[in-house]
Amino acid sequence: MTAEKPAFTLTDLDGGARRYPTGRPALLCFVKEDCHTCNLVAPILQAFHEAWGGDADIWMVGQSADGNAILKDRHGLTLPILDDSACKVSFAWDFEIVPAVHWMGGERGLVDRLEGFVRAEWQDLAARIAADLDRPAAPVDWADYPDWRPGCGSKHLDPDIHDRLQADADDSPIRARRIEVASADDIAEFMFDQGFSDGLPVVPPTPERVMRMLAGTARHPQDVVAVVPPNMAPATVEKVAINAVLAGCRPEYLPVVIAALEAVCTDEFNMHGVTATTMGASPVLVVNGPIRQRIGMNMKLAALGNGNRANATIGRALRLVIRNVGGARPGGVDRSTLSSPMKFTMCFPEWEEGSPWEPLHVERGFAIEDSVVTAFAMTSGPVQIVDQESRQPDQIAGTLGLGLEGMFLSKIHRMPVDALLVVCPEHVNTLMSEGPYAKARLRERIQAVTARPVREMVANEISGAGIPLASAAKMTEAQLASPAPKFADPKHIHIVVAGSEAGKFSAAFHGWVTGAAGSAVVSRKIEC
Amino acid sequence: MTTILDPTDERTPVVRQITPRTGKIAGVVGLLDISKPRGSVLLDELQLLLAARYPDVELRRYAKPTFAKPCPSDLRAKIKDECDVLVEALAD
Numbered sequence: 338m339t340a341e342k343p344a345f346t347l348t349d350l351d352g353g354a355r356r357y358p359t360g361r362p363a364l365l366c367f368v369k370e371d372c373h374t375c376n377l378v379a380p381i382l383q384a385f386h387e388a389w390g391g392d393a394d395i396w397m398v399g400q401s402a403d404g405n406a407i408l409k410d411r412h413g414l415t416l417p418i419l420d421d422s423a424c425k426v427s428f429a430w431d432f433e434i435v436p437a438v439h440w441m442g443g444e445r446g447l448v449d450r451l452e453g454f455v456r457a458e459w460q461d462l463a464a465r466i467a468a469d470l471d472r473p474a475a476p477v478d479w480a481d482y483p484d485w486r487p488g489c490g491s492k493h494l495d496p497d498i499h500d501r502l503q504a505d506a507d508d509s510p511i512r513a514r515r516i517e518v519a520s521a522d523d524i525a526e527f528m529f530d531q532g533f534s535d536g537l538p539v540v541p542p543t544p545e546r547v548m549r550m551l552a553g554t555a556r557h558p559q560d561v562v563a564v565v566p567p568n569m570a571p572a573t574v575e576k577v578a579i580n581a582v583l584a585g586c587r588p589e590y591l592p593v594v595i596a597a598l599e600a601v602c603t604d605e606f607n608m609h610g611v612t613a614t615t616m617g618a619s620p621v622l623v624v625n626g627p628i629r630q631r632i633g634m635n636m637k638l639a640a641l642g643n644g645n646r647a648n649a650t651i652g653r654a655l656r657l658v659i660r661n662v663g664g665a666r667p668g669g670v671d672r673s674t675l676s677s678p679m680k681f682t683m684c685f686p687e688w689e690e691g692s693p694w695e696p697l698h699v700e701r702g703f704a705i706e707d708s709v710v711t712a713f714a715m716t717s718g719p720v721q722i723v724d725q726e727s728r729q730p731d732q733i734a735g736t737l738g739l740g741l742e743g744m745f746l747s748k749i750h751r752m753p754v755d756a757l758l759v760v761c762p763e764h765v766n767t768l769m770s771e772g773p774y775a776k777a778r779l780r781e782r783i784q785a786v787t788a789r790p791v792r793e794m795v796a797n798e799i800s801g802a803g804i805p806l807a808s809a810a811k812m813t814e815a816q817l818a819s820p821a822p823k824f825a826d827p828k829h830i831h832i833v834v835a836g837s838e839a840g841k842f843s844a845a846f847h848g849w850v851t852g853a854a855g856s857a858v859v860s861r862k863i864e865c
Numbered sequence: 866m867t868t869i870l871d872p873t874d875e876r877t878p879v880v881r882q883i884t885p886r887t888g889k890i891a892g893v894v895g896l897l898d899i900s901k902p903r904g905s906v907l908l909d910e911l912q913l914l915l916a917a918r919y920p921d922v923e924l925r926r927y928a929k930p931t932f933a934k935p936c937p938s939d940l941r942a943k944i945k946d947e948c949d950v951l952v953e954a955l956a957d
Contacts, residue, residue: 514871516879524867531879533872542870570874579872661872 341446342439343429347398347419350405355396355419362393362442364466367427367435370404372489374454375436379412381459381477382438386416388475389466393442400424400435400492424493428502434488438462442469453488497545504544510551510558511544513575528583533661535653535681539583550578553588554595556864562595563602565663566609567670572598572662577654580661584654584682589632590647593710594654596861597622597684600712601655605857611714611849612665617673618849618856621715621757622652622684623833625698626708628863629686636688638837641719641759641844652684679715685835691762692834693769694776701860708863713757713831714856717744718846724764725841730774731782733767737843738783741830742823744847748794748803750787750821755829755848755858761836764843780827787823791816831858890915892949893923901932904954911952 346356357363366382368375379397386395397418399405405418421427430439434452440462442448449465451458460479467474493502504511518527524541528534540546551558551574558575565572574595581594601608601620611618624634635645643649659665667676689696698709722740727733741756760768768774795809795817796802809817824830829851836842849855871879894915896908905928912924927944929936944951 511870514875514879516869516871518867518869520866524869528869541867542872544868544870547870565874568874568876570876575870576872576874579870583872657872662874664874664876 342441343426345426345429347421347426349417349419350409355417357394357396358441359394362440362469364389364393364395364438364440364442365398366396366438367398367400367421367430367432367491368408369400369435369489369492370407372435374486374488376408376411377482377486378436378438378454378459379408379414381475381482383412383414383416384475384477385463385466389470389472390416392470392472393466398426400427424491424498424502425505427491427493428499428506433491433494435491436488437491440466440469442466454482454486456482456484496549500545500548501543504548509544511547511575512559512573513547513579515544532666533583533657535656535660537681539657540585542579542582546582547575547578550582550586550588550591551575553578553591554864556595563598565598565602565659566665567612568662568664570662570664572602572658576662577658580657581650581654583661584657585646585650586654587632587646587650590651590654592863592865593624593628593632593647593651593708594658596710596863597651597655597712598658600710600859600861601659603859606712606714606859607856608659608663608665609670611856612659612663612671614716614849615672615674616716616849617676617680618714618716619677619679619683620652620655621679621713621718621846622655623697623711623713623757624651624684624686624708624863625689625696625703625711626863627706628708628865629689631865634686636686636835637691640685640688640835648685649682652682655684656680656682677716679718683715687833688762688835691765691838693765693773694832694834697831697833698860700776701858703860703862708865709860710863711858711860713755713846713858714849715757715846716849718757719759719844720847722843722845723841724843727767728770730768730771733764734774734779734782735786737764737779738786738823740843741783741845742787744823744845746800746802748800750789750791750794750823751825752823753825753829753851755831755851756824757831757833757846757848759833759835759844759846761840761843762834762838763841765834767841776832777827779832780830783830784822784824784827788820790818791821792818794821887950890919890922890950893925893947894919895925895927895944895948895951897936897944897951897953898926898928899932899953899955900929901955904932907954908952911954 346354349355395416398421399418402420402422437452440449518524528539556574560574561571562577563572581591632647634647665671687697699705703709724736794803796806898904898908
């Protein structure tokens with residue numbers, strides 16, 4: 338509460354402009370017509386006006402135009418009643434409860450402020466005003482009034498109104514360009530026309546929605562989260578929040594979107610290359626840690642599909658930042674031949690509680706209590722791996738290997754390319770049926786069952802892909818007979834658990850170019 | 866009026882998207898009367914001038930049922946299929 342209060346101009350019930358300050362002492366009382374306590378004090382304010390109106394401005398400031406007229410008629414008021422139905426003055430004067438009475442009788446402005454009604458305090462205030470003005474007391478029968486009555490919450494604190502006022506205030510954290518859409522325009526169509534959408538409808542990012550979204554993070558709205566390829570445009574927290582609104586996120590998802598954006602905008606992840614490749618790559622986000630439950634992500638039935646708002650909109654928000662801030666659009670820098678539905682969204686949490694293994698984030702060096710998002714650059718998936726018959730652990734591990742062998746093209750082996758294997762709970766149960774089955778053993782098994790003689794990779798009449806005939810001609814018989822597993826190194830096989838407890842269907846995402854020439858897996862801690 | 870915040874990097878101005886202009890008058894030119902009074906007078910005059918200056922251009926006339934409602938989608942599709950250029954007389 339500061340002594341000096343902002344100047345304003347409001348209209349009274351006669352339509353006349355009243356400007357504060359006038360140069361005289363002033364008693365301003367903010368009221369709402371539907372507040373019982375405001376009605377209680379209305380006759381007192383009228384008495385003040387009649388007693389001291391010649392020496393001071395005694396004004397009511399009402400928070401609805403219709404309500405002001407009702408108050409006037411109900412109490413026979415003649416004091417000026419000003420219209421603050423927009424609540425901008427209420428917001429600027431910064432109080433919480435109505436009636437909020439301000440005695441602005443001193444040289445430096447505010448002398449006293451009361452919220453609600455405590456009879457003794459109002460009596461003290463009346464005595465003080467009389468003394469300050471050197472006038473007789475106002476004729477109020479204080480004994481007719483109760484000792485105490487609570488006030489009501491001021492209208493400017495209603496969440497919808499407050500967020501809009503905050504967004505419009507001089508010290509607003511909002512800096513983004515404001516776009517005014519005419520009321521004759523269909524706002525959904527307008528946003529399609531402007532190219533803000535991925536092809537599906539988007540939520541209009543009004544200032545009040547963006548203010549609410551920003552409440553999801555402690556970071557300053559103007560902090561730069563990342564420089565976003567391909568245009569290398571800085572994305573502030575505010576810009577991320579705007580796109581999170583477009584995507585349909587709730588505010589509590591925002592920290593995940595921010596961390597995901599940090600992850601994909603690293604040199605290691607190479608979002609430019611992931612965007613530009615004709616192969617059609619896109620980030621696949623895996624979320625670990627306590628935030629999964631806190632924001633209600635789905636890690637079980639249909640974890641990789643539709644139906645859960647957090648899963649769906651976090652991935653979409655990331656894609657929209659890349660599109661709108663980074664400028665990645667199909668036909669522009671995005672040159673995907675076929676592209677993929679993953680370019681709309683692809684984000685899911687690991688079901689850590691259903692996994693016998695260390696969660697992905699712990700494997701990657703984080704603490705179990707950390708919340709972490711991990712980004713994979715993937716070109717296909719989820720590709721189902723179906724096995725409803727195997728009952729031996731090594732059989733299921735073998736199936737998962739054979740399922741991965743089709744990545745890119747089944748004849749291509751020794752691939753230095755990442756894959757993300759999502760093992761379903763029933764397959765986990767079979768793997769563990771005879772005791773612990775380590776991830777390392779599963780990776781070895783995948784390599785073993787996919788090992789084929791190099792000879793099978795050579796171009797032939799069935800498929801010209803693979804090792805060119807000229808290169809194969811220079812190989813020794815031993816080289817051609819040597820076994821080539823699917824992956825150049827077991828480290829390329831990333832493993833998580835998710836899905837329903839019913840169904841023997843695991844799945845795999847297939848990578849892009851892995852490593853320095855392409856993309857590396859990147860994890861970022863989610864700062865909540 | 867609704868205010869929204871720009872989700873882009875703000876490098877380009879926000880404008881209503883308009884159809885690219887061809888820069889020449891050739892092929893089939895449609896003349897669309899929105900059915901507001903005297904729009905047809907303007908289009909009749911324009912048709913005479915175009916026919917005189919561009920004898921190789923084919924001119925076709927179209928009319929919206931009413932100026933008060935958007936162009937019916939069938940008519941819009943027909944114009945799009947048949948014309949290279951469209952002149953629309955907007956008001957009286």
